[in-house]
Amino acid sequence: MEAASVTGGGRTVLVRSPLTRLPDRALRWTLTVLAALILALIVYFFVRLVGQAKPALSHQGVLGFAFEDSWNPSAGRFGALPLVVGTLITSFLALVIGVPVAVAAAIYTTELCPRRLRTPLTVLVELLAAVPSVVYGLWGIFFLAPKLRGAEQWLADRLSFVPFVGGGLVTIPNCFITGLVLAIMILPIVSAISREVMSTVPSDHREAALGLGATRWEMIRIAVLPYCRSGIVGGAMLGLGRAIGETIAVTILIGDSPKMVEHLFGQSYSLAAVIANEFGEATGIHRSALFAAGLLLFVLTLLVNGLARWFVVRAARIDAPPRPEDHARSGPAVLAADTIAGA
């Protein structure tokens, strides 16, 4: 293909036909198109979704849709507020229960546990992510809910003076159980991110604290946790995003109450659940309203996830200035977070 002649000058050796540049060009072009495809896909998705949601939104107005407090397909009035409230309450419940446990597990595996237990423990927590959503729903409704019903009722009775929490009758699909199961579902992702962030704390920080005579807990409190604040918050928000978008487990466990959730141990509804339940048989404006609910869900998760990533990136940059070897490590961190929990 090119000259083998060697006695000539430079030119004989260096000329190459333009045809051989073709594969390079073709590859680059193909790959660039694929990359652009991703952008096009999401934009197209958004556009079509808005298109399908338009009828319902124009029927009630965007604000009317978002803030009306009853989801009433038979009457043709679609208020998303109970859905949003149900979604948010269960998700925040998941955060309140799940984040402390996840962070505790992360602290334990990074700082306190014996070396040889580290990998097994990590793997065990990550295994929670391998359980599919529908199995969580199944397990929740047939195992957890009945088992906890007694305790929930006891709580509701004891705390009957507390609005929202107490005083009602515990139903089997209910808001609390949903939040609890969601908490279990977000454990892997919050724990994974917290663990990654904690392990990037340079050991000099730890050694400085210990050298001052700090106890183990004090060392964690002084040297490790402040360093990881942004990262942990980011991880928590990713967990929140996951909880908000979770469909099947929530559908099974939350019930289908079209009204605003009245108490913690009663039924509720969520944006994802309403779509899963009603889409199959919906027509006309009802269907359009479901698309609108989907749009609302999309925007909500976009916001939360965007905020979450901002925190995680900020953590990587500010709290721990990047070293070259960290670039390859933070990659796996975010990768682990996404892959195992599919957030």
Add this chain to the structure above:
Amino acid sequence: MSGPVGSASPSELLSRFSISPSRRRRDRLARGTIGAGTVLALIPLVLIVYYLLEKGLGAWSTDFFTTDPTGSTFFKSSSIGGIKSAVLGTIEMVALASAIAVPIGIGVALWLVEYGRDSAFAKTVRFFVDVLTGVPSILFGLFIYIVLVIGTHSSYAGYKGSIALSLLMLPVVIRSAEVILLLVPGGLRESALALGAPRWKMIARVVLPTALPGMVTGVLLAVARAAGETAPLLFTAASTHGTSFNLGGFMNSLPVQIYNDVTSPTAAVVNRAWGAALTLVTLILALNVIARLIARRSRLT
């Protein structure tokens, strides 16, 4: 013990170097709480596994795996059938989804690492991949419904479910492939280029083979995730009872089968759901284990 300079007694010295009881208490308390939290994190797994095994194993039998669900919800358990079509359907749809998502995903990752790098366009692409990662799974189903069901005035089909699943897999494949490709040492690329290799050969003959085990791991994890998803399939592939090898028609799948069975009043059907759940979890766990084993063989991780 010989005394140091000064006149402090040994016990006074010791007390200077010891920790106050309240600090020690707080340390113990904190450690105890953290330990308790960790145990709390492990309990659900134990409970789930135990209950899955208890209820699910009972449902397993040869018939269970070799007969299709009959859709019958009447009382006799012998007439409800097994989960054959569900297992096959999952395998078929996930296979097609992988065939779509893997080449595209690796291609995008290659572009990001070899060509886009830190350009503004690349940053935008990465941002959109992030967005894709956070989309709730049911919305993928809705999207495909809009485009392929409404848009084409046709009905549900297995391949439509596959496409929805591939959208779900795409960001996972892209992310994991990008991380692995970044781990390929720059010196290898340089050596290949310095030998006079065109860029595409450097990628195909040097970079990809080195990155292969890591990428396989990422793909398997994406497959495991896709296998467990229900929501994207509800309004795309829907479900059916019979075994089908026609991806152009309705197709059953394990997650949807379980979902449909959960709400059944018949105990036998619920039992079948547990058996199916155990099957699904076993499948996913197996994929995870294989993925981890392959990761160990990678020179990069």
Add this chain to the structure above:
Amino acid sequence: MSSQPRSQVTDINPDSPPPAQSAHEASPADSDPARAAQGARGASLAGPARIVPGRAQAAPAGLPAKQGLGVTLEQLRAFYGETEQLRGIDLQFAANRVTAIIGPSGCGKSTMIRCINRMHEEIPGAHAEGRVLLDDTDVYDPAVDVVAVRRAIGMVFQKPNPFPTMSIFENVAAGLRLTSRRGVDLRAKVEQALRSAGLWDEVADRLSEPGVGLSGGQQQRLCIARSLAVDPEVILMDEPCSALDPIATLRIEELIEELKRRVTIVIVTHNMQQAARVADRTAFMLAGELIEVGDTQEIFTKPRDPRTEEYVTGKFG
């Protein structure tokens, strides 16, 4: 840095017999013993008696001498983004000679040789200006394909990096396969390249073993064989021995002696003794500029520029 190296005047004729032993002078780099007889130069910087260490690697199979091509740099400037790293270098590398580039860290030695085979532009944001002539053709000429440039101008890097997924045979053949030479007898070419690199005897019976299983010195010779397999005109070496032990370094320096009969060699080194041992001509760089170039003996014994003198006498570095 240590004592001022002293070298003998010798002629560069490859066929002249090795000269008489030189008086020694201790030098840390050579404090470990023995140097084999240098085929041609016999220049020694101090060094005690010449004993061939270990199993003598016979002079690499007498492959015929080949008229190589020279390289000329004209006003070469190199940039990283906006920062100018090389300022207008004019330099000639004579065909079939070894030229060493010396200078303190950061002076631009590596950048310069990377501009010769156009690897510099692989770094995002980096570019070069000026001309680099291979014989009479500018490698930066738009009509010239960069891939062809790299086939003609090979490179050996500081850290040996055989391809990890390939065996020894495949590594050497990689250059040929990657540049898709058709109708080439791979086995013959691989053997020839391995012989030229002085590695054949050590690996002939295990060609299918992984390339990364060799020792550091062997890996580097493998990389040299890999570069040789594509028949380049010029070989650029960027501190090829800095990651190797003294015995391995010795082997490679012997190799360079032999290789220059067929290719032109440019070697970047931070080890002045090495430059004095292997190079016919030496160029001294400082802060992106070429300060002085000349016959190696002159550079080390009678440098013209005071900065050169300070560097070679170890006042800084």
